[in-house]
Amino acid sequence: KEYYDRLVSKVRSLEMEISEGRISGEHASRAVNLLRTELAEVRKEIEEQKTFVPVAKMHLKSDATTFEPGPERRLLIMASKVRIVGWDKPEVKCVLDKTVLTAGDEPVEEHIEQMRVIYESRSAENEIGKTAEALEAEEEAFLTSPEGKNLDEKARAWRRRLLEERKKWQGIYRPVQGRTIDVVSVNGLSHKEGNRQITLEVSSKNGEGSMSSHWQRHATLTVYVPACEAIVVQGGLGGLDIESVESALIVRGDGDRDYHGQFRVKGLKGPLTVDRLPLQTIDGVSGDANVTMTTYLGNSGTRHANDTRTSYVYPPEQYTYKNIEGDFRGWFVRADLELANIGGSIDVVNEYGETKLTVENPLPSAAHRLITHGGQITLQLDDKALGDLPLLAVSECGTVRLGFDDRSFEDVSWTSNMFHDELRGWRGFERKAPNAERDSFFERFERVSQVLSGEDRTPGLDLVARGGLIEINRTK
Numbered sequence: 264k265e266y267y268d269r270l271v272s273k274v275r276s277l278e279m280e281i282s283e284g285r286i287s288g289e290h291a292s293r294a295v296n297l298l299r300t301e302l303a304e305v306r307k308e309i310e311e312q313k314t315f316v317p318v319a320k321m322h323l324k325s326d327a328t329t330f331e332p333g334p335e336r337r338l339l340i341m342a343s344k345v346r347i348v349g350w351d352k353p354e355v356k357c358v359l360d361k362t363v364l365t366a367g368d369e370p371v372e373e374h375i376e377q378m379r380v381i382y383e384s385r386s387a388e389n390e391i392g393k394t395a396e397a398l399e400a401e402e403e404a405f406l407t408s409p410e411g412k413n414l415d416e417k418a419r420a421w422r423r424r425l426l427e428e429r430k431k432w433q434g435i436y437r438p439v440q441g442r443t444i445d446v447v448s449v450n451g452l453s454h455k456e457g458n459r460q461i462t463l464e465v466s467s468k469n470g471e472g473s474m475s476s477h478w479q480r481h482a483t484l485t486v487y488v489p490a491c492e493a494i495v496v497q498g499g500l501g502g503l504d505i506e507s508v509e510s511a512l513i514v515r516g517d518g519d520r521d522y523h524g525q526f527r528v529k530g531l532k533g534p535l536t537v538d539r540l541p542l543q544t545i546d547g548v549s550g551d552a553n554v555t556m557t558t559y560l561g562n563s564g565t566r567h568a569n570d571t572r573t574s575y576v577y578p579p580e581q582y583t584y585k586n587i588e589g590d591f592r593g594w595f596v597r598a599d600l601e602l603a604n605i606g607g608s609i610d611v612v613n614e615y616g617e618t619k620l621t622v623e624n625p626l627p628s629a630a631h632r633l634i635t636h637g638g639q640i641t642l643q644l645d646d647k648a649l650g651d652l653p654l655l656a657v658s659e660c661g662t663v664r665l666g667f668d669d670r671s672f673e674d675v676s677w678t679s680n681m682f683h684d685e686l687r688g689w690r691g692f693e694r695k696a697p698n699a700e701r702d703s704f705f706e707r708f709e710r711v712s713q714v715l716s717g718e719d720r721t722p723g724l725d726l727v728a729r730g731g732l733i734e735i736n737r738t739k
Contacts, residue, residue, distance in 0.1 A: 266305055267302065267305045267306070270298060270301055273298055277291065277294055277298065316465055318366075318464070319364040319366055319461065319463055319477075320364070320365045321362055321363070321364060322365065322375070324360075324361045326358070326379065326380070327357065328357045328382065329354050329356045329357070330357075330382050331353070332353075332445050332489070332491070333384050333444070335442060335444075335492060336489070336490070336510075337443075337444040337445065337492055337493050337495075338491055338495065339387050339439070339444050339446045339447065339497070340448075340484070340496050340497070341390070341447070341448040341449070342449050342482075342484040342499070343498045343501035344481075344483045344484065344498075344501030344502040344524070345484045345486065345498065345502070345504075346485040346504040346505075347486050347488060347496070347504070347506070348487050348488070348506050348507065348508070349490070349506070349507040349508040349509055349530075352487070352489060353489055354489070355486065355487065355489070356486070357382070357484060357485070359378065359482055359485075360482065360485070361375055361378045361481075362480070363375060364461060364477060364478075364481075365479070366461055373457075374457075377456065377457050377480070378451035378452065378482050379451060380447060380450075380484070381447070381448045381450050382447055383445075383446045384445050384446070385443065386442075386443060387446055390497060391433065391440055392432075392440060393440060393441065394440045395434070398429065398430055402423075402426055435513060435536060435538055436495060436513065438492075438493045438511060439513070444495075447486065449484055451480060452478070452481075452482060457480075458478050459479050460476045462474060462475070462476050463476075483501075488508060489509075490509040490510065490532075491508075491509070491511075492510065492511065493513065494508065494510045494513070496512070497515055497517050498516070499514055499518075500516045500517065500518045500521065501520075502524035502526065503540065503542070504525065506529050506530060507529070507530040508530070508531055508532070509532040511536075512528070512531055512533060512534070512536070513536045514535075514537045514538070514540055516537075516539035516540030516541075516560075517539070520560060522561075522562045526541055526543045526544070527545075527546070528542065528544065528546070528548065529544065529545075530546070531549065533550050534548075534550030534553075534589065535548050535551070535553065536553045537552075537554045538556075539555070539556065539558060540560075541582075542554055542556075543582055543583070544583055545584040545585065546586055548586070548587045548589070549588050549589070550588065550589045551591070552589065552592070553592045553593075554594075557596050559579075561597075562576070562577040564577075578599075579599045580598075580599065581599050582600045584600070585602070587604070590608045590610070591605045591608075591611070592611070593613070594612045595611075595613045595614065596614050597615040597638070598617075599616055599617050600613055600616060600617065601619045601621075603620075603621040606627070608627065608629035608631055609626075610631070610632055611632070611633050613635050614635065615635070615637045615638050616638045616639075617639045617641070618633055618635065618638065618641070619642075619643070620640075620643070621738065622643065623648060623738060625649070625650045626649065626650070626652055626724065629722050630719070630725075631724045632714050632725045632726075634714065634715065634727050635731050636730065637730050637731050638731050639731050639732045639734070640728060640732070640733045641734045641735075642726065642733075642734070643737075644735065644736070644737055644738060645737075646738075651696045651697055652724055653694055653695050653696040654726070655675075655691070655692075655694075655707070655710065655711075655724075655726070656692050656727075656733050656735060657675065657690060657692075657726070657728075658689070658690065658691055658728040658731070658733055659728070659730060660729070660730045661730045662732045663691035663692060663728075663733045664732070666735060666736035666737065667735075667737045669694075671694050671695075672692040672693065672694045673695075674692060675692065675693045675707065676690035677689060677690075677708060691733065692735075693707070710723075714727050
């Protein structure tokens with residue numbers, strides 16, 4: 264563990280050297296790859312040397328439930344730890360693997376029986392909300408009522424703001440709102456349903472130890488599904504595994520986060536929308552993919568030493584997204600993100616994390632962007648990946664580096680007013696589209712504002728770092 268911590272310190276020192284441009288791109292790449300290999304080996308060694316200490320007794324049981332889905336084949340699954348597997352049978356099968364922890368010889372039958380799958384075919388307005396049209400109609404009816412007519416302009420503006428926030432929050436569920444839906448939930452895991460916490464303590468001979476609280480009841484839900492129009496998952500922060508599913512998939516993370524949990528989507532035939540869930544892997548999506556994680560979901564802690572308290576977060580996890588046939592949109596506060604083989608447009612904001620994009624096939628003629636505030640953007644390009652697409656890579660106060668000699672990339676730098684007369688300066692490199700007419704003097708200035716605000720713009724690949732590093736290399 265001490266060796267691992269030293270390696271992490273080396274990584275951070277190297278990141279500082281890279282951002283300040285004190286080492287070459289080739290040397291930095293070799294050093295980073297070497298350190299990552301060492302870190303992976305040390306993590307593996309730590310895992311292998313761990314010793315399982317059975318503090319509590321574990322009692323296991325599985326139950327299965329089968330039902331015929333509704334004709335519209337829309338499914339809402341509410342579970343903390345869920346696995347969804349596509350199959351060729353017409354029914355939906357739910358398998359609930361139950362675990363009960365006990366510190367002694369207390370009876371477990373009641374705990375086991377309390378955990379069960381509940382299936383209902385109904386409206387799910389309480390869980391997924393109403394359509395925007397229904398909400399607007401309700402608001403209009405209220406405002407024309409005697410009570411609504413007595414509201415002043417300030418109160419009306421306050422109601423409008425709340426309504427817009429509600430519409431935005433519930434908008435993710437638009438494909439399944441206002442309709443009957445098959446609802447699958449797990450009973451018996453909340454405190455009001457009888458679940459309780461027990462304290463587990465481990466002590467070693469030299470006086471060190473740990474004490475923690477855990478829920479007594481745990482459950483993993485596996486759902487086997489036929490082809491569906493839409494599947495919604497609420498929960499998933501205990502673990503999410505999607506495999507070979509044919510459906511539109513909507514996921515909103517909720518519940519207690521398991522920092523050792525696995526979260527992946529593999530082989531999805533349909534579009535993907537994920538919000539507030541640390542999705543580690545996407546491999547194979549036939550539609551568009553949209554991932555939003557603006558709350559940092561990594562582990563954190565507080566350290567006490569020498570009369571000093573330090574609140575800190577662990578380094579971000581690795582997120583690998585590849586083989587997405589449609590557009591990809593991602594918004595992260597901090598992620599270690601790798602993208603490859605994206606078939607549609609690319610729109611990524613990774614505010615303080617590292618983004619690596621590998622482009623081996625020609626990008627479609629569309630507006631693509633990668634943005635970071637204080638992180639790093641690495642672009643690996645095949646010789647013909649850009650085609651006729653222009654590229655702009657600029658930073659305010661970071662480093663922009665080309666790892667190859669290509670005079671079609673021109674040095675650029677300018678200062679201009681943007682965003683309500685803020686004076687901003689940008690510099691970096693630009694590659695114009697072959698045979699393109701000369702841009703107007705102000706077009707480049709306006710484009711950075713358009714990129715940062717997400718406005719419509721002409722096709723091109725735009726890399727923008729407010730501070731941090733942008734590095735562009737050829738794929739070898």
